[in-house]
Amino acid sequence: MRKLVEQPINKADTSPLLRSEKHESAIRQVSGSARYVDDIPAPDSLCYASVGVTNVTSGQLEALDLSSVWQSPGVIDVITIDDIPGHTDIGAVFGGDPILLDKEVKFHGQPVFAVLAETEEQARIAATRAQMRFSQSEPLLTTEAALAADSKVRPTHEFGRGDVEATFNHAPLTASGHLSVGGQEHMYLEGQVSLAIPEEEDRMSIFTSSQHPSEVQKLVAEVLDVKLHRVAVDMRRMGGGFGGKESQAAQWACLAAVFALRTRRAVKMRLPRMMDMQVTGKRHPFENDYAIAFNEQGKMLGAKITVSGNCGHSPDLSDAIVDRAMFHVDNAYQLGDTHVVGHRLKTNMVSHTAFRGFGGPQGLIVAEQMMDVVARKTGLDPLTVRKLNLYGPQNGMTTPYGMPLEQDILADIIAKLEADSEYWQRREQIRAYNAQSPIIKKGLALTPVKFGISFTAKHLNQAGALIHIYTDGSIQVNHGGTEMGQGLHTKIGQIVAHEFGVTLDNIEVTSTRTDKVPNTSPTAASSGTDLNGKAAQNACITIKERLAALFSEEFNVTADEVIFANGHVMAGGHSLPFTQLIQNAYMARISLSATGYYRTPKIFYDRDTGSGRPFFYFANGAAGAEVSVDTLTGEYTLDKVDILHDVGTSLNPAIDRGQIEGGFIQGMGWLTSEDLRWDDSGRLISNNMATYKIPAIGDTPDHFNVALFDRPNAEDSIYHSKAVGEPPFMLAISVWCAIKDAIASVADYQQDPALPAPATPEKVLMAINALRGEA
Missing domain, CATH: 3.30.365.10 (Aldehyde oxidase/xanthine dehydrogenase, molybdopterin binding domain)
Known part of the structure; x- marks a missing residue:
């Protein structure tokens, strides 16, 4: 059978595509019923984590006395980098990001230790009671100073074309200048927050405000020294991200997970705004x-x-x-x-x-x-x-x-x-x-x-999706993108509804979960709909091919003619309600679930x-x-x-x-x-x-x-x-x-x-x- 192609768009039908459908969480958000990580009902065992940070910018940790932290009211546990069971470097791509300070001070406000307490207030108060002594060194604080010192995190890169020097030598006019461009704080409405819930043995469930659940899964597993399949990350929605939760969310999930594994209690870590601004990265100046x-x-x-x-x-x-x-x-x-x-x-x-x-x-x-x-x-x-x-x-x-x-x-x-x-x-x-x-x-x-x-980064240009159709014709979609308020889930819902020819209220886009769609890329680079929309569409086409084959057998038409629109499946003058065809498919033992995948073509860079x-x-x-x-x-x-x-x-x-x-x-x-x-x-x-x-x-x-x-x-x-x-x-x-x-x-x-x-x-x-x- 020839593969079905992209469902054509006909603005006259009831498809929600190309229409100004409201954001799928709009009513819940304005009414206050949309659930964010901090709104998840608290498990009975819930306790809270916070971090103690450096008050110097560059140098070495000479002494650390945590006795007053341990004695602070409500304290359950305190950890340093020596207490991490697995990897201690949580760098997103390259190394250089210790989960807690490892002797060398890298910046002012770097987390040195973490403390767990019965209440959030107790954890934050305890985190201020450590006695720390540092030997200080002269910090590099400006681009100019780093250039002079040849201080780089990665090698310099360059490219170009043409004979630039000859062009300048013969140009009628020339000019030169310098432009300073400042950084920027993400200022998301919802700050950095993670909830770790220990499951059986060394398994862990993580709820986190992250643009990159798969990276959180990987880093939590590495920090806990377990396989990735032992960690499940769930991300329903963020109150804004803007890139600040692509790599920066993982540290807090990892710390919460370490405490959860040690104590067998659920652990929440939510940074207060001032701490959030101090310990997380900005737009590059x-x-x-x-x-x-x-x-x-x-x-x-x-x-x-x-x-x-x-x-x-x-x-x-x-x-x-x-x-x-x-x-x-x-x-x-x-x-x-x-x-x-x-x-x-x-x-x-x-x-x-x-x-x-x-x-x-x-x-x-x-x-x-x-x-x-x-x-x-x-x-x-x-x-x-x-x-x-x-x-x-x-x-x-x-x-x-x-x-x-x-x-x-x-x-x-x-x-x-x-x-x-x-x-x-x-x-x-x-x-x-x-x-x-x-x-x-x-x-x-x-x-x-x-x-x-x-x-x-070429390898990130890929996405997966998972679609289930239930026997009443309702459809559940899971994909690798995350919803941070930008309407990605709404657009994915519109795509799936259009492909099956049903209305948008038949579609449920569920939380982004690493145990449903694995190895996902971050929701970033403006590629959320491009990648995940194509992956979802690919899954739709797989299921539609099965349904079209069933329809063609029942009505003696060719599968290529079958159209899904206006809540019906049609070909050759024959028509069935979509829900009836789904019932028929179930009774005929035809799978109503499929994965989808997409990778961006044509791209490369040498x-x-x-x-x-x-x-x-x-x-x-x-x-x-x-x-x-x-x-x-x-x-x-x-x-x-x-x-x-x-x-x-x-x-x-x-x-x-x-x-x-x-x-x-x-x-x-x-x-x-x-x-x-x-x-x-x-x-x-x-x-x-x-x-x-x-x-x-x-x-x-x-x-x-x-x-x-x-x-x-x-x-x-x-x-x-x-x-x-x-x-x-x-x-x-x-x-x-x-x-x-x-x-x-x-x-x-x-x-x-x-x-x-x-x-x-x-x-x-x-x-x-x-x-x-x-x-």
Whole structure:
């Protein structure tokens, strides 16, 4: 029998696909009945864990006295690294992440020991009572210091094409500069939390707020010195993740599991917010340098770019993060002959980790900086320069790492947004306004995004799913992706409902569990729906082939003709309700369960040659932002935002718009107000909501238009949709560029202001004063 193919989409039927179905947990979330890890009914034996941390940044542990901890009220157990039964290094990819301090102090606030007590308060109080003595050494706290010391967590990588030096030697115009890009706290609503429940013998059940249940399973098993099949990890939903729960959630699950194994009691470990911010990694701060060659018309001829990621004390995921930054320094532009270098620098900071965009934003912002510099040097409007240098048939469609762009839509997206937002009319109005306004200056910027979709670690581009159909026709789905509020389970439900031709209320997407779908990849890299949607669809097709064969035998039609739609199965003028066919299949002893699997095709990257196709496709978009800046204080407001974003064929327009809006605002926070600060000793001082400012509802502009660019993905993604989780984050670079545009008006747009990110009012004022010669 010829294999069934993807169920065709017919908007006239009752399929939930392509419709704005509400989030599957929406009602439960707004009513407070959605269950998170901390809401799981407490087992009778439940006790609580906490950690004691260092108060120095670098050095050696000389003495540790835990007697006062043991004597603290309610204490049940106390452990150090010597009490771990199995592996003590829980590094996600490479080594370097001890579960507890192993003599060497790696960062300020590093966990030294863990304590278990009858109540959460007792555990936290006991954790403060240890007597510790350290010999201190001089810490490395900045990217510059790490570069000078050649301190790296992984080797430097580079790639490029063309004769860059010759291009620079003959270029009509050149420019160079430096751009500091700050990190970012994840600030998920639900903090890091895990619950470990001991089962028979050495088996363990783990409930955790993690984007990577399979990694938690692996590390818990290794720490306990048991086989992976002894550990089951369950993850129903997270209250936000943003990358901060990809690798960083495992440590707390591992510690809870060690205590659970030792005491045979259920153990919960939930970090308070200040501790969470202190001991978990952030978005990598970057220091970026660039030199560009171009002509008087604003055309790029060549670029030399170095990105330097502050990785903290260990590799964690930094190798792939810096790679992605390197892959995105071109953004949407043909830079000409290009050489790109990426450093992975080791400092005495918490190990920085995944964050929405995974290094892409820190690289992509360099491209927009370079376009602004060219505009100021040539006297052209920044949008003119951007359009002139876009990838396309005239400029070329190959990236600096040799990947061809197979879908030419950047120019169309920009042209439509340019017209719809009335960019040029507003540009003239803003110039006229600024000419007569001595204090308040307005700025305008329209910037594109070209973001690669796939894990840069090739082996992670795979997914599995498990589908059961019960005899009443209801369907249960399990897949390897995790739900962190982004609507992944909703989209998977829509896909399965569409494939079987039933309504969405017939589908139940269950907790992500390592004992149902094994060896899963993290829900990250915007690939959740791409990977798991295809895996679920694959399982659907397997079951549908069995059902179609039964239907064809019963009605003497060919299986190829069988259609699943509107709650029925049909072919050759014959029709059966879906539930009746399921009953028939059960009575005929036909399996109504199947696994599905998917791996992303076409992708590869050769590090030796610095070339390949690391991404399956690119997601694109553009945003226009208008701001007003007070040149006496540096304060500013975001007045208007217009977004046109490419999600291919939108599986759920409402969820996609929500992701675009949320991603944009989070990106705006990274570039404007979210200012991570460490003191001179290396202690994080922006460690709570009073000292770290994320965007509030009042920072959202009244004029905030979001439209979807309606063009199917040219690649064979799930129903030709495109990923939407990370790409919109970088649309917020338009806000940063608009602020620079307003500042540039102070000097009649003759200079591009030096404005590091985040562009806090203090930094904006310093940039204004520098242009006025008052610095």
